[in-house]
Each structure stands twice: as C-alpha cells, then as structure tokens.
Amino acid sequence: MKKFDLNSFNALVNKYLSPQGMNDLNRFLEEFPVRAGYGVLIAGGIVWLIAGLGIVYATTLAKNVSEIRTELIKTEALKPVVPTISTQAVPADEIANFAARTNPLYKDINITAIRDTINLASSSGRYFGAFREAINHAYNGGTRWRLAIDYLCVGRECQNGFLQGSFKVNTLSINR
Numbered sequence: 001m002k003k004f005d006l007n008s009f010n011a012l013v014n015k016y017l018s019p020q021g022m023n024d025l026n027r028f029l030e031e032f033p034v035r036a037g038y039g040v041l042i043a044g045g046i047v048w049l050i051a052g053l054g055i056v057y058a059t060t061l062a063k064n065v066s067e068i069r070t071e072l073i074k075t076e077a078l079k080p081v082v083p084t085i086s087t088q089a090v091p092a093d094e095i096a097n098f099a100a101r102t103n104p105l106y107k108d109i110n111i112t113a114i115r116d117t118i119n120l121a122s123s124s125g126r127y128f129g130a131f132r133e134a135i136n137h138a139y140n141g142g143t144r145w146r147l148a149i150d151y152l153c154v155g156r157e158c159q160n161g162f163l164q165g166s167f168k169v170n171t172l173s174i175n176r
Contacts, residue, residue, distance in 0.1 A: 087170040089116040090142060095169055098141045106134045109163075116170070117150060122163040128154070131163045144171045 015021055033041055092115050099113035108127040111134060112119045118138050122131050139147050151166040158164045 081176055083174045083176050086173050086175060087146070088173060090145060090169045090171055092116060094142060098138070102134070102137055102141070105137075106130050109134045111138075116168055118147070118167050118169060120163070120165045120167075121161045123161045125154075125162050128163060131165070135165060135167075138167060138169075142169070146170050146172050 092113070095113040095116065095118060099111045099118060103109075103111045108122055108124070109130055110119075110121045112121075118141075120131060120134050120138070122128075139145070147167040147169055149165070150168050151164065153159075153164045155162065
C-alpha cells in the first residue's frame with residue numbers, strides 16, 4: 001500500500017490553484033464549444049434543466065407530503081379513543097353455585113342453572129314479589145354480572161307455570 005505523501009498533495013493543490021491553473025481552466029472552458037460541438041452543449045444544458053426541474057418538483061412534492069402528514073398527526077391527536085364493550089359468558093359452575101346457594105332462600109321460586117343461563121319459575125301469581133326479588137338477587141348475584149332477558153312470561157299464557165324467566169349471564173369488559 002502506498003503511503004500518503006503530504007508534500008505531493010500540497011504540490012498538486014498548488015499546481016491547480018495557481019494563477020496559471022486558473023488560466024488553463026479558463027482557456028479550456030472557452031475552447032470547449034469548439035472541441036465538443038454545440039449539439040453536445042445543448043443536450044447537456046437540456047439534461048441539466050430537466051434535472052433541475054426534477055429537483056424542484058421533488059422538493060415541492062416532499063413539502064406537500066410533509067404538510068399532509070402534519071395534518072394527519074393533528075387530526076389523530078384530536079380523535080378521541082373510543083372504547084369497545086365486549087361480553088363474556090360467566091362459567092357454568094359459578095352460575096350453578098349461585099343457583100344452589102339462592103334456591104333455599106326463595107322457597108316458592110324454583111331457581112335452576114343451565115350452562116350460562118339462570119331460570120326462575122313459580123306456579124302461582126301470589127309469589128310475584130318473591131319472583132321479582134329473586135330476579136333482583138340474580139342481577140346482583142356475581143361480580144360484574146350483567147343479565148340479559150332471554151325469556152320472561154307472567155300470567156296464564158306461560159306454559160310451565162304462572163311466573164317464568166330465563167336470563168343469560170355475562171360479564172362486560174371494556175377494551176380501549
């Protein structure tokens with residue numbers, strides 16, 4: 001590998017930056033149209049013009065993209081986060097435990113659990129108050145329970161008793 005010589009570099013710089021070097025460059029540029037021809041110069045000028053226009057166009061386009069990106073960031077900053085609510089079924093054993101625990105409390109109301117539903121039934125309208133209280137107890141039965149009415153019937157039209165209700169048991173979760 002050749003070692004860098006600072007003296008030869010200084011000599012080269014002095015040669016091209018000397019007054020004679022500037023005169024040589026000036027003479028070269030003055031004689032260039034004669035040596036290369038005017039067609040080549042015109043073609044070179046057109047290429048430089050197209051390159052300059054391309055740079056101006058790219059700069060303008062980049063500026064517009066930057067402005068659009070800034071607007072998008074501002075818009076997203078103003079957009080509120082909308083939470084989504086999803087329901088999840090309560091495990092069947094938890095519902096069965098609740099039914100087994102509350103069935104003795106309401107002697108005239110039959111409380112049963114089938115998968116993710118609680119069923120309440122009574123044979124007479126005299127027990128409407130207890131039926132209503134059993135439904136309220138089911139609404140407050142577990143942590144974060146939300147009941148949805150699947151079937152509710154009160155009166156003679158009910159098929160298996162005077163008071164009947166079937167409620168789906170879910171929990172709600174809020175996702176941001």
